[in-house]
Amino acid sequence: MTAVTAEVHTDDRAWDDGLIARRARPEGGAPAADPWRGPGEHWWGEPWEGAGGGPPAAGPVPDGGREDGGGGWDGGVPYRAPVRTPPHHHRYEESLRARLHALRELVGLSRTRLDGEVLGEAGRILDEVAARRRLSGAYTVVAVAGATGSGKSTLFNTLAGAQLSETGIRRPTTGVPVACVWEGGRDGWDGWDGGADGLLERLGVPPRARRRVPPRDPALHGLVLVDLPDHDSAVPGHREQVDRLLRLVDAVIWVADPEKYADAVLHERYLRPLAGHAEVTFVVLNQTDRLPAEDVGTVMDDLRRLLDEDGMALGEHGEPGATVLALSALTGEGVDELRRSLGGLVSGRRAAGLRLAADVDGAVARLRPVYVVDSPHGPAGLTELAREEFEDRLAASVGAAAAGQTAERLWLRHAEQACGTPWARLLRWSEERRGYGGRRGESLAAGTEGTAGPAVAVARPVLAQAVRTLAEEASAGLPQPWARSVREAAWRGARGLPEALEAAIAGAGDQLGEPVGDPDRAPYGAPGGGARHRSGRGGGREAHGERPFPRPRWWTVAAVGQVLLLAAQLLGGWLLVDLLVDGPGPAGVWPPVSLLVGGALGGPLLAWCCRLAARGPARAYGLEREHGLRRLATGWGQAWVLEPVAAELLRYREVREQYAVATGGTVRT
Structure with a gap:
């Protein structure tokens, strides 16, 4: 009763995607047409x-109305x-x-x-x-199906009350489907409205095989009974024709005989796959006149057992299910009960809905x-923990922590150079002059590393591990096709991400290494911040597009203090030399010694205090560098990987909601 087609469509209406677009009523327009x-x-x-x-x-109307305005019936077709x-x-x-x-x-x-x-x-x-x-929808199409020699054509004729379908000993007798339409017979109306022609055209019943009978039972008005070829016929094409028609009819009467009621073809090919259509299924045991009366009940019990094994619910004791009857189409015994059951199905006009x-x-x-995985735990999806772990691995792939530590050491080195003693600077300059020029080159390169941004190489194995772990965690608990779709979305977004990160880090420059606690400069991006040019030291690099390393004001104060302490040392040394040459003066030797010793000890002490004071700002500067890289990497990772994965999970959630409605119940999402 089912067929598989590769193309999915419905008449002339195209599918719509609930995630991409929604049908909307135009402003001020009429309601949209019913798509169903x-x-x-x-x-x-x-x-x-x-x-x-x-x-x-339109036609004659009740209660004193004629279409021409008269006061009574016009003698036309009676009102129904x-x-x-x-x-x-x-x-x-x-x-x-x-x-x-x-x-x-x-x-x-x-x-x-x-x-x-x-x-x-x-x-x-x-x-x-x-x-x-x-x-x-005023007609109910019921097919009469059965095996060769089961007497389905005889039953068809008995229900119709006329010899409409050929019967005989020759097998197979029925070569093409024969249809009988019950027209008229309700409220005194008798006529052919042609409403069943479209149904018969859809079924492929040729005009020469269409019959019409006035129903003796008004409850059968609207019944379209179709006699099918034998489902086990040896003639090519008969079985395919039966399979096609069974997919189109509203209900089926399966006719079995005492010899073939347990036939494997009937049960395995038809009844078992159609067990879910029990409410529109009739299973009749025909030819009971060939059985002793005491054996009919035994055979019916065995037939019910087989149907139960097929998984088909039986409509007994008021429960919905298949109608199982015993009858003889030849003698007419039990046919009235089948006719009453058909009348109840036809008059209710629910067969098409039940079938669908x-x-x-x-x-x-x-x-x-x-769509559903039978598991005690639903899909985890993109949890907050999975996001944080992905961001941590992404930050590790761009070396955010290492860059922060490097920026911290750089800040400390610059603080030491700015606040150190002049003698230490002279010693460093002397070492560079004696052959350690490479260190100066490294220092100069480091001086611009935190601000201009070095050429960063993204660790691709670390990035791949981050994407792989995120994809596995986000797809855990999903059905296989949707888990594969989530993984593909993650890897599709990760394609080209390393190059994009490297280009973004190289182009970010100032945004990654903003100084912390510098009162002279506004945050980057604020009015006057990030683009402010300084005069004096560093102006040359700034003129070429390089940002000078940030110099807090207290560095200048410390440098001035070092100069004053150096001046005290020099003054104390000069006075001490003068004292040694000219002899002690009235003040004695203590003033020059005090100046010399105080300047000599005060310089290193001030430098040591500056190193202690620089640790906090240096740590803050390093963290700012680390956080800047982390924010940049996280932003790109979110746009390229997290958002596509989240969109795929959102689509699956919407699909699950629609699946829950399609099942007619509730599915836990």
């Missing part, structure tokens, strides 16, 4: 139904009162409408993530829904492995 109703169709969920499935046609659909019917159809809409959204959201063959069954059902709703609901159930059940 064919052109001119009014038969599901409508309060009035006529013979053709629509509202009452419309039939009001029961309220529970509307609720049922609304539920089915919602499920079909959810199935359509489900296919639209999944078509780029799943194979066409996986969604083919759901697409076929949506196609059949669109085709069926374009046709009249069963089709949806089957399609949704087959789609379950690609």
Whole structure:
């Protein structure tokens, strides 16, 4: 009863993607057309139904009305009162409408993530829904199916009350489907409205094989009975024709005989796969006249047992399910009970809805492995912990921590150079002059490392591990197709990310190494900040586009203190030399000694105090460098990896919600 097609579509309407776009009513426009109703169709969920499935046609009206304004009946076709659909019917159809809409959204959201063959069954059902709703809903199509010699054509003729389908000993007897339409017979109306022609065209019943009978039972009005070829026929094409028609009819009467009621082909090929369609299935044991009366019950019990093994629910004790009857089409015994059961199905006009609901159930059940994982724990998704771990690994891949430590040491080195004693500077200059010029080159290079930004090489193995771990954690607990889609989204975003990070770090420059605690400079990006030119030292580099290393004011104060202490040393030394040459003066030797010793000890002490004071700002400067790199790497990682993964997980969540509606229940997401 099911077919798989690679292309998914419904009549002339294209699928829409619930994540990318939504159908919206234009401002001030009329409500959008119902996507679940064919052109001119009014038969599901409508309060009035006529013979053709629509509202009452224009014609004679009751209570003293003629179309020409007269005061009585005009002698034309008698008025046929419309039939009001029961309220529970509307609720049922609304539920089915919602499920079909959810199935359509489900296919639209999944078509780029799943194979066409996986969604083919759901697409076929949506196609059949669109085709069926374009046709009249006032008719119920019931097929009579069975094996060779089961007497289905005889039963067809008995139900019709006329010899419409050929019967005989020759096998197979039925070569083409024969249809019988019950027209008229309600409220005194008798006529052919042609509403069943579209259904018969859809079934492929040739005009020469169409029959019409006036129903003796008004409850059978609207019944379209179709006699199918034998499903086990040896003639080529008969089985394919039966399989095609079984996918299109609203209900099926399976006719079995005492010899073939346990046939494996009947149960394994048809009844077992169609177990979900029990409410629109009749299983009749024909030819009971060939059995002793005491054996009929035994055979029926065995038939019920086989149906139970097939998984088909039996409609007994008021429970919904298949109708199982014993009858003899030849003698007419039990046929009236079948006719009453058919009348109840036809008059309720729910067969098409029940059939489609069963089709949806089957399609949704087959789609379950690609949407739901039977696990006590649902999918974890993109947790906060997974995000933090990804950001940590991403920061490690660009060397954020190492860059922060380097910037901290650089700040300390500059502080030592700015606040150190002049003698230490002279010693360093002397060492460089004696052959340690490389250190000066390194120092100069380091002087611009924290501000201009070095050429950073992203650690690609670390970055790949970050993406791999994130993809595995985000896809854990998802069905295989969606887990693969999440992983592909992560790796697709990571493609080219190392190069983009390297270019971004090289171009970020000033934003990565902002000084901390410098009162002379505004934060980067603030008015006057980041672009302020300084005069004096460093102005040459700044003129060439390089930022000078930040110099806090207290460095200048410390440098001035070192100069004063050096002057005290020089003054004390000069006075001491003068004292030695000219002899002690009135003040004695203590003033020059005090100046010399105080200057000699005060310089290193001031430098040591500056080193202690520089640790905090240096640490802050290093952290700012580290955080700047981390923010940059996190921003690129979020845009290239995290957001695509989150979008894929959001799509899956929406798909799960639509799947829950399509199942008619609730699925934990």
